[in-house]
Amino acid sequence: MAEIEQTAARVRALWGVSRGPVPNVVELLEAHGVAVIRLPLDSADVDAFSLPFADHPVVVLGTDKNDRARSRFDATHELAHLVMHGEQIWGVKEVETQAHQFAAAFLMPADDIHDQLPTTVDWSTLFELKRFWQVSLAALLMRARTLGRISDSTYLTAIKAASARGWRRVEPVPLGRPEQPARLLDYLASPESSPARAVLPPQIIESIGTASAA
Numbered sequence: 001m002a003e004i005e006q007t008a009a010r011v012r013a014l015w016g017v018s019r020g021p022v023p024n025v026v027e028l029l030e031a032h033g034v035a036v037i038r039l040p041l042d043s044a045d046v047d048a049f050s051l052p053f054a055d056h057p058v059v060v061l062g063t064d065k066n067d068r069a070r071s072r073f074d075a076t077h078e079l080a081h082l083v084m085h086g087e088q089i090w091g092v093k094e095v096e097t098q099a100h101q102f103a104a105a106f107l108m109p110a111d112d113i114h115d116q117l118p119t120t121v122d123w124s125t126l127f128e129l130k131r132f133w134q135v136s137l138a139a140l141l142m143r144a145r146t147l148g149r150i151s152d153s154t155y156l157t158a159i160k161a162a163s164a165r166g167w168r169r170v171e172p173v174p175l176g177r178p179e180q181p182a183r184l185l186d187y188l189a190s191p192e193s194s195p196a197r198a199v200l201p202p203q204i205i206e207s208i209g210t211a212s213a214a
């Protein structure tokens with residue numbers, strides 16, 4: 001756990017991310033050679049996945065949920081797999097837990113967020129933090145529990161209250177449109193520079209047209 005927090009901090013430092021919220025996760029990935037693609041993944045049983053090619057790894061994000069906070073978390077979860085896990089081991093429970101821990105630490109560094117997190121179920125503060133950190137209320141509550149700001153029972157109370165209001169399905173305080181990849185069109189315009197075209201399975205290439213229109 002502490003090791004994962006450190007790994008997330010190392011990647012932030014390496015990539016020159018200053019303190020506080022990550023302004024744009026997709027842009028950050030693209031700036032560091034990760035090809036990011038948004039596709040409808042409704043037929044697949046996943047929200048996102050990644051392909052750990054050494055030269056240009058690829059992160060594929062689903063377009064289905066249309067939720068900026070969740071999309072940022074998904075993208076960071078996939079970054080965790082690329083950084084820590086590599087080859088195809090998706091679905092192994094421990095690996096998924098680690099990727100979630102990394103994403104939480106990367107998007108909400110303990111040193112920066114600890115004192116801001118409420119010690120009770122204070123929704124107005126949580127709404128503010130959601131806007132500021134660009135993460136879901138669910139992720140904030142989980143982070144508050146992980147960092148010991150709230151107890152397990154306070155956490156459960158919050159989750160139950162959120163469920164009762166339908167917030168587990170659609171959260172309040174929408175953050176707008178998910179972050180969009182900006183460099184994919186460059187890759188399509190000059191295929192020789194396109195890691196995606198070179199490495200993705202044909203059916204994914206085919207649906208890129210659909211995704212960019214969505």
Ligand SMILES: [Zn+2]
Nearest residue numbers: 077081096099
């Ligand atoms: Zn995963």
